[in-house]
Amino acid sequence: MYEETILEVNAINKRFGGLEILKEVSFDVSRGERIGIIGPNGAGKTTFFNLLTGDLTPTQGTIAFHGKHITNEPNYKRTRRGIARTFQKNNLLEKLSIFENLLLVLQRKHGIKSTWFKVRNNRSYRALYEEAEALLETWGLHGRRNTKVENLSYGEQRQIEIMLGVATDPSVLLLDEPTAGMSQSETDYIVELLKNLPEALTLMIIEHDLDVIFGLSDRMLVLYNGHVLADDTPEAIRDNQQVNEIYMGKARVV
Amino acid sequence: MYRTLENNQSTTLEVDKIDILIAQMVNGLSYGMLLFVITCGLALVFGILGVLNLAHGSLYMIGGYVGYSVTATYTQSFWLALLTAPLVVAFIALIMERTLLHYTYKLGHLSQVLLTLGVAYVFHDIAKIIWGTNVLSIRVPESLAGSVSIAGQLFPLYRLVIIAVGIVIAVGIWWVQNKTRWGAIIRAGLSDREMIGALGVNISLVFTSVFVLGGILAGFGGVVAAPILGLYPDMEFQTLILALVVLVIGGLGSIAGTFTASILVGVLETFGRYLVPELSMFLVFTLMAIILVWRPNGLLGKQVAEG
Amino acid sequence: MKIYLKFSTALLLFAASPFILTSFHINLLTEILIFGIFALSLNVIVGYTGLVSLGHAAFFGAGAYTAGIIAQNISANLLFTLGGAVLLSVILACIIGLFCLKVSGFYFLMLTLAFSQMVYSFVYQSTGWTGGSNGLSGIPNPILFGWELSNTVWVFYVVASLFLVVYAILGIITESPFGKVLVGIKENEKRLKSMGYHTNIYKYAAFVISGIFGGVAGALYTYFNGFIAPSDIYWTMSGTVLIMVLIGGAGTMLGPVLGAALIVLLETIVSTYTNMWMMILGAVFIIFVIFFPSGIYGISKDIFKGIQNHTVRPKVKNISNEKVS
Numbered sequence: 040m041y042e043e044t045i046l047e048v049n050a051i052n053k054r055f056g057g058l059e060i061l062k063e064v065s066f067d068v069s070r071g072e073r074i075g076i077i078g079p080n081g082a083g084k085t086t087f088f089n090l091l092t093g094d095l096t097p098t099q100g101t102i103a104f105h106g107k108h109i110t111n112e113p114n115y116k117r118t119r120r121g122i123a124r125t126f127q128k129n130n131l132l133e134k135l136s137i138f139e140n141l142l143l144v145l146q147r148k149h150g151i152k153s154t155w156f157k158v159r160n161n162r163s164y165r166a167l168y169e170e171a172e173a174l175l176e177t178w179g180l181h182g183r184r185n186t187k188v189e190n191l192s193y194g195e196q197r198q199i200e201i202m203l204g205v206a207t208d209p210s211v212l213l214l215d216e217p218t219a220g221m222s223q224s225e226t227d228y229i230v231e232l233l234k235n236l237p238e239a240l241t242l243m244i245i246e247h248d249l250d251v252i253f254g255l256s257d258r259m260l261v262l263y264n265g266h267v268l269a270d271d272t273p274e275a276i277r278d279n280q281q282v283n284e285i286y287m288g289k290a291r292v293v
Numbered sequence: 294m295y296r297t298l299e300n301n302q303s304t305t306l307e308v309d310k311i312d313i314l315i316a317q318m319v320n321g322l323s324y325g326m327l328l329f330v331i332t333c334g335l336a337l338v339f340g341i342l343g344v345l346n347l348a349h350g351s352l353y354m355i356g357g358y359v360g361y362s363v364t365a366t367y368t369q370s371f372w373l374a375l376l377t378a379p380l381v382v383a384f385i386a387l388i389m390e391r392t393l394l395h396y397t398y399k400l401g402h403l404s405q406v407l408l409t410l411g412v413a414y415v416f417h418d419i420a421k422i423i424w425g426t427n428v429l430s431i432r433v434p435e436s437l438a439g440s441v442s443i444a445g446q447l448f449p450l451y452r453l454v455i456i457a458v459g460i461v462i463a464v465g466i467w468w469v470q471n472k473t474r475w476g477a478i479i480r481a482g483l484s485d486r487e488m489i490g491a492l493g494v495n496i497s498l499v500f501t502s503v504f505v506l507g508g509i510l511a512g513f514g515g516v517v518a519a520p521i522l523g524l525y526p527d528m529e530f531q532t533l534i535l536a537l538v539v540l541v542i543g544g545l546g547s548i549a550g551t552f553t554a555s556i557l558v559g560v561l562e563t564f565g566r567y568l569v570p571e572l573s574m575f576l577v578f579t580l581m582a583i584i585l586v587w588r589p590n591g592l593l594g595k596q597v598a599e600g
Numbered sequence: 601m602k603i604y605l606k607f608s609t610a611l612l613l614f615a616a617s618p619f620i621l622t623s624f625h626i627n628l629l630t631e632i633l634i635f636g637i638f639a640l641s642l643n644v645i646v647g648y649t650g651l652v653s654l655g656h657a658a659f660f661g662a663g664a665y666t667a668g669i670i671a672q673n674i675s676a677n678l679l680f681t682l683g684g685a686v687l688l689s690v691i692l693a694c695i696i697g698l699f700c701l702k703v704s705g706f707y708f709l710m711l712t713l714a715f716s717q718m719v720y721s722f723v724y725q726s727t728g729w730t731g732g733s734n735g736l737s738g739i740p741n742p743i744l745f746g747w748e749l750s751n752t753v754w755v756f757y758v759v760a761s762l763f764l765v766v767y768a769i770l771g772i773i774t775e776s777p778f779g780k781v782l783v784g785i786k787e788n789e790k791r792l793k794s795m796g797y798h799t800n801i802y803k804y805a806a807f808v809i810s811g812i813f814g815g816v817a818g819a820l821y822t823y824f825n826g827f828i829a830p831s832d833i834y835w836t837m838s839g840t841v842l843i844m845v846l847i848g849g850a851g852t853m854l855g856p857v858l859g860a861a862l863i864v865l866l867e868t869i870v871s872t873y874t875n876m877w878m879m880i881l882g883a884v885f886i887i888f889v890i891f892f893p894s895g896i897y898g899i900s901k902d903i904f905k906g907i908q909n910h911t912v913r914p915k916v917k918n919i920s921n922e923k924v925s
Contacts, residue, residue: 092794118796126794132787143784146777147796164777207796345706397890403652406706407846407889410654410839414882422876530835534717537710574721581714582699589702 043070045241046091046122046211051100053086060086062265064100068211074243075256075273079285082262084245085127088213091243092124093117104211123209125200127216127245133189137180137199140188141171144206178202178232194225201232211241218251230254253277312446317567318560323452323521325559326459329552330514332536332543333466334507336551339540341482341503343402344394347409350533351416352508356382356515357431357524358424364431371434371516379512386508390501417529426526431519455517462510463552470548479503535562538577542584544591553592607764614760618753627824628868630756632861633763634820639844639856640770641813646842647850648774649806650786651701654709654838655716658696659689659811661723661833663818668736668828669729678742678749678758682819689815690808692719697807701800704789716838724830735829742823749823759820766813771853773809782806786851836878843881847888849897858896 046068053061061083068074076084089095091102093114101110104120112120132140145167175181178198188196197217204212217233218226230251233242246252252259259276261269269279276282335349346352359381360374393408433451440447470476478494482503522528535558543554558577565573584592618626638660645651663685670684700711723730730736742749742758749755773779781802784792792799822828831837840863848859863881870880892899 094794113793113798115793115796115798118794124794126791130788130791130794132784132791134787135783139780143780143792144795146780203791203795339706345709393886400890400893402706404889404893406652406709407842408886410842411882411886411889414839414878414885417882418876418879534713534835538714541707541710541714571725571727573725575718575725578714578718578721582718585699585702585711 047103049101051097054098075252075259078262083265121210123204123207124213129196138184214244321560321563323455325556329555332539334510338507348412350529352511353515354529356512357519360516378516379509382512383508390504429524433520547593550593635860636857638817639860643856644810648782653712655712657837658716658719659814660818663815667819667822668739676740678744685819693808693811849895855897
């Protein structure tokens with residue numbers, strides 16, 4: 040495992056009006072870690088993600104990425120720094136094709152500032168196209184490249200969510216319930232896919248399916264009522280009395 | 294001798310100035326109240342149905358014209374006009390909601406707003422066909438025609454009554470919103486439209502009622518405003534735009550915001566017209582721009598601007 | 601290659617028009633092309649970026665009045681007047697965009713409307729410059745390279761060539777990576793942000809581009825008409841151009857031009873029978889919004905597809921599930 044710390048979260052709070060969603064959450068993330076985040080509904084998991092990606096800014100506390108303060112940076116800047124996310128509900132450009140979705144990610148990644156006035160299927164974009172084609176090939180979507188996203192199955196759309204996140208070349212990828220609403224076979228497919236992502240890529244995964252999360256994580260974070268209840272290896276979490284009581288009481292770990 | 298005369302003159306001049314300022318203040322306040330009555334309907338419809346009704350000004354215009362027809366041709370009773378016109382407009386609003394809007398919810402709000410734009414165009418010409426293009430007016434009823442003297446100064450009674458009516462309507466809406474079940478539904482709808490469904494009420498009925506209520510307010514405003522502002526082609530667009538400005542300044546989902554903004558705009562426009570006539574409209578828009586920079590969500594509105 | 605062919609055909613047709621058409625029809629065509637440019641410019645924000653503006657007349661008016669005032673007071677040289685119109689449109693769009701792009705949805709619509717009325721009231725009330733309610737009349741004919749464009753044919757040629765230039769520029773912009781980002785913003789701005797796009801900058805740029813070409817249309821209108829009235833900057837003008845874009849087909853290149861053509865032709869025909877033009881326009885618009893939301897372009901595409909589908913029937917849906925599961 041890499042020892043390099045890339046993300047430092049220091050005592051962040053988030054309040055909406057009088058409601059405190061997150062309380063004093065602190066922890067560090069090292070490169071290549073696979074962190075599972077669990078907790079009952081309303082524990083603040085998605086809010087926590089939104090704070091990391093810049094969709095929200097914390098009321099208090101700081102976030103540092105590669106040693107740089109990004110606490111109040113907007114989301115698009117954080118994406119460029121290498122924090123990518125997928126959404127809990129599919130959040131894609133539904134009227135565009137898979138290929139168009141992907142090209143938008145890639146042209147951003149390669150910087151399109153100087154090419155406003157060039158038609159995109161120009162020779163200078165050959166590399167962009169080739170990269171997109173290659174990505175589609177790896178993700179097994181090549182045959183479907185020109186299909187509009189809205190015409191894809193739910194499972195395929197979930198897959199594209201992840202693909203778009205990975206395509207930004209992040210060093211941290213936040214996955215918000217990647218297998219939500221999927222059939223068993225679809226879930227297996229996604230788990231396999233996540234396992235095969237590059238080792239250096241840090242994953243943080245919110246997931247309700249405990250089989251999935253224990254299978255993927257090498258470290259687990261339990262959020263409860265807005266604070267970190269436990270932060271340990273999956274094995275330790277499995278044996279943690281407190282966690283079992285308040286979280287897994289209803290859903291036993293297999 | 295000479296000196297005292299000069300002194301006297303300057304004091305009377307001062308008194309005159311103050312008199313004019315107070316008179317303008319009353320004008321501005323009454324104008325603001327009119328704006329409030331009109332914008333209120335627009336804001337309710339926008340807040341609850343999610344439809345920015347670009348034909349709201351047209352409803353206001355029809356109210357005024359119907360009021361004119363009633364007073365000019367049949368009974369000449371202002372009070373009957375005040376009763377009839379809002380009902381006629383309410384009926385038109387009912388038809389509009391039931392036919393055009395009700396069947397187009399599936400098309401999305403944008404299409405509905407565009408529909409109201411089309412309706413506004415159609416109403417514009419219909420009004421021209423029925424009432425012509427001359428400037429018309431409704432006469433102030435006898436009982437409200439005079440002036441009253443307060444603290445040695447004369448005020449046109451009608452304007453004072455408008456201010457009172459505006460306050461009564463504001464208090465009434467406040468009361469309905471805060472003390473009744475219907476108010477609770479409306480409040481829920483204004484802060485989050487999806488909530489209405491969660492309250493287990495008949496959404497379709499709420500939508501229709503609110504739209505009709507908007508029509509009643511517009512029609513009522515049309516009659517009340519006619520003696521002061523007159524009736525002429527294009528009046529609906531001018532009023533619509535001012536109402537939109539009030540809505541932006543006040544912020545969405547807040548009757549208090551609409552009330553404050555109406556008075557601000559009314560007073561500013563009136564004083565502007567008096568002090569710098571060449572810039573009067575410009576001043577109102579400048580106020581709007583300043584408020585947008587200062588508070589992008591309006592004075593008292595909920596979050597609409599992006600961070 | 602195909603695109604060059606289309607362009608040369610259009611160029612040839614425009615070049616030949618004065619020899620085929622009467623001057624009445626040339627005037628009509630000129631007006632269609634001017635409003636075509638105007639509608640195309642609005643289409644950049646409405647059709648591609650998904651920001652519905654009801655204040656586009658501000659730029660048309662800015663361009664028209666700037667061109668007129670420069671022609672009357674400084675020089676009628678087309679390069680000056682057009683340059684001035686573009687410059688003022690840019691400045692205006694930069695200022696208005698700063699305010700309007702703080703919000704989205706119907707707030708954007710309201711604010712653009714309010715700002716264009718601000719411009720209108722400025723024009724209406726600053727009588728010294730703009731002639732107030734009388735408008736500007738007696739604007740001299742434009743001069744290009746020392747040549748006075750005194751008759752309808754010359755004005756038509758100027759308008760037609762600028763139309764082709766604007767069409768080409770906007771076509772390239774919308775096909776460029778930048779244009780694709782705009783479409784992405786229209787589809788799902790949140791996703792674009794999480795892809796790393798600073799979407800506000802893109803929206804701002806789109807707004808300014810839209811304003812520039814709106815100004816160009818206004819300037820051309822001045823050359824064409826020789827007269828500008830405050831009604832050319834009134835909000836009904838914004839409404840009409842929005843209607844052109846939506847009736848024609850928002851988010852397509854040809855759609856707005858078709859919409860402009862339909863409205864201009866319809867107005868010409870209708871106005872010989874009745875002066876209730878707004879009612880007709882409103883009714884036509886209502887019909888389109890309810891029954892043909894994709895506009896003329898969409899209808900013709902559907903018809904074309906219908907003919908094709910009759911023979912080949914492609915299956916688009918139901919390709920789900922077999923991949924992932």
